[in-house]
Amino acid sequence: MTCSATYTVTQADVDTGQIENTAVATGTPPGGATVDSNESTAVFTPRRTPAISLSKSASPSAVTADGQQVDYTFVVTNTGNVTLAQIGVEETAFTGSGADPQISCPEDALAPGRSMTCTASYTVTQADIDRGTVANTAAASGTPSGGGPAVTATASDTVTADQDPSVSLVKSAEPESVTAAGQVLTYAHVVTNTGNVTLTGVDVTETAFSGSGTDPEVSCPGTSLAPGQSMNCAATYTTTQTDINAGEIDNTATATGTPPTGPAVTATDDATVTADQDPSVSLVKTVVGDDGPFRSGEVLTYTFLVSNTGNVSLTGMELSDVAFSGSDPAPEGSCPDTALAPGDSMTCTATYTLTQADVDSGSVTNTARATGTPPAGPPVASQSSALFTPRVNPALALAKTGEPVVATAVGQLVTYTLLATNTGNVTLTDVDVAETAFSGSGARPQAVCPTGPLAPGASVACTATYVVSQADFNAGRVTNTAVATADPPTGPSVTTPPAGATVTMEQTPALTLAKSAEPEAVTAAGQQVDYTYVVTNTGNVTLTAVDVTETAFSGSGTVPEVSCPGTSLAPGQSMNCAATYTTTQADINAGAVTNGAAATGTPPAGPP
Structure with missing residues (x-):
């Protein structure tokens, strides 16, 4: 007979790889002891199919910036019918530029049908953004229980980098306004990588420029910009007069950068520098005569110095008379040009011939206006006046004489004549003569002049008198200087240089001596004789x-x-000198005493 039995296989049975079952049949005969059969063993081998699967995902699946964290999830599943041990997950391929993600799993064994989730994280780098993706491949492996080769599974995932390349440009100029040609402008171009990828081949070029000089050339310190990074590119420009005349300088530039993929990105900005226009003109008018006397027929030459004192060119330059006091029509100025650059000048001229009416009025005034047109705005003008006044030359001369030229006696009258002559070109009044130096011992002579005006070229004789004194004779001469003064129509008085006259004294020094003795005769020795000496100045x-x-x-x-009472004698004056003598017997014996004497005196000049 066939006996049967059933058994439900367990996971452990599968994991061990086989099931052995040994059985003995036992029977009891009708009489007697139980009999057993031989043992019989049956071995059952399960159908082992070890297998593993791996699924991989990333969060977020797309990144936009350096520094973002990507979280990786690895789901490992035992898809076979045996338990798997020594389970592990490792990266096998990774395109990120940073450190490979480190995977962490919660278990190292999985029963059939079970799953577990392993994790890892990664921080995105700028190189990853520039590349555009981060690709990642991982492999899961496990060893079947009960032996046999390990089973593996792989999974991949790609994180996309959403590239957004962009660039910005901010352009500025320093200074923001200019006033003259030759000023240097410094342009700053701040280029910024406003995207999320690195830009290479960064450059700035001028795309539009209104200046009349050489276009500025932009120079940058580098050619690459990381996201968020900026650099300052610079350029300079020297202004021209045409720029100032234009009123402004416009400048547009474009910044260009090349991202890792795709077309170049650009940005444009402009800067406008204002030219502060300050148009102005100046006029200086002068007049000169022909160096002759102020007269009818004299030619006056007017000079007009016209200068552009502003900072823009002027055109349409012209002169016009505003006021003129001459009796004939005003002079018309002639200029060599009609345009003036800033700082330039030109000289215009005109002539005018004086009339008698102009001479009679004493002056000619003339006011002119210079006008010029700037590049923008109304014309500018400047006025200047010139006054021509007569070359007034008041002058006076004085000649002085004395009569007589030689005086011969004290008390003699000297008459001085002072001839004042108008040597200028204007009438003089209040002619007067004053003594300035006088050597006479008496009162200074006072000159008397006729009254009335003194016309140019006319003369007037003033007179004065003086009586010669003894002191004058002693001095030998009388010197006398005087100056004449008079008043012109305007201005200060005129005064002559000193004019002098000398009257010489005819000196005749002389001296007499009369001598007498008392008594005239003596009779004996011892008698006294008195001598008298009468000295007289007869000069x-x-x-x-x-x-x-x-x-x-x-x-x-x-x-x-001899003894005298004094030592000085005026003309006609006498003095008595005296001496005494006592006679001796020899004198009586001789019969006479003779005596000779001499008188001397010293005149003011010459020998005694």
């Missing part, structure tokens, strides 16, 4: 150092010594 000048000396004496006694 016309005072004598000084008057003295009497004995020149010859026959007496045998002591020579008499």
Whole structure:
């Protein structure tokens, strides 16, 4: 007979790989002991199909910036019918530029049909964004229980980098306004990578420029910009007069950068520098005559110095008279050009011939206006006046004489004549003469002049008198200087240089001596004789150092010594000098005493 039995296989049975079953049949005969059969064993081998699966995902699936974290999830599933041990997940391929993600799993074994989730994370780098993707492939492996080769499964995932390349440009100029040609403008171009990928080949070029000079050339310190990074590119420009005339300088530039993929990105910005226009003109008008006297027929030459004192060019330059006091039509100015650059000047001229009416009025005034048109705005103008006044030349000369030229006696009258002559070109009034130096001992002579105006070229004779004194004769001369003054129609008085006259004294110095003795006869020795000496100044000048000396004496006694009461004698004056002598017996024996004397005196000039 066939006996049967059933058994439900367990996972452990599958994991061990086989099921052995040994059985013994037992029977009891009708009489007797139970009998057993031989053992019989049956081995059952399960159908083992070890298998594993792996699914991989990333969150987020797309990134936009450096530094973002990507979380990877790895779902490992035992898809076979045996338990898997030593389960592990590892990266097999990774395109990220940062460190490979490190995978962490919660278990190392899985029963059939069971799953577990492993995780890893990764921080995105700029290189990843520039590349555009981060690709990642992982492999899961497990070893079947009960032996047999390991089973594996792989899974991949790609994280996309959403590239957004862009660039910005901010352009500025320093200074923001200019006033003259030759000023240097410095342009700053701040280029910024406003996208999320690195830009290469970064450059700035001028795309539009209104300046009349050489276009500015932009220079950058580099050619690459990481996201968020900026660099300052610079350029310079020197202004021209045409720029100032234009009123502004416009400048547009474009920044260009190339992303890792796709077309280049650009940005444009402009800067406008204002030219502060300050148009102005100046006029300086002068006039000169022909260096002759102020007269009818004299030609006046007017000079008009026209200068562009602003910072823009002026055109349409012209001159016009605003006011003119001359009796004939105003002079018309002639200019060499009609345009002036800033700082330039030109000289215009005109002539005018004086009329008698102009001479009679004493002056000619002329006011002119210079006008010029700037590049923008109304014309600018400047006025200047020139006054021509007569070349007034008041002048006076004085000649002085004295009569007589030689005086011969004290008390003589000297008459001075002072001839004042108008040597200028205007009428003089209030002619007067004043003594400035006088050597006479008496009162200074006072000149008397006729009254009334003194026309140019005319003369007037003034007179003065003086009585010669003894002191004048002693001095030998009388010197006299005087100046004449007069008033012109305008301005200060005119004064002549000193004019002099000298009257010489005819000096005749002379001296007489009369000598007498008392008594005139003696009779005995011891008698006293008194001598008298009468000294008289018979000349016309005072004598000084008057003295009497004995020149010859026959007496045998002591020579008499002459004594005088003074030493000076005025003309006609006398003085008595005296001496005494006592006779001796020899004198009586001789029969006479003779005596000779001499008187001397010193005149103001010449020998005694």
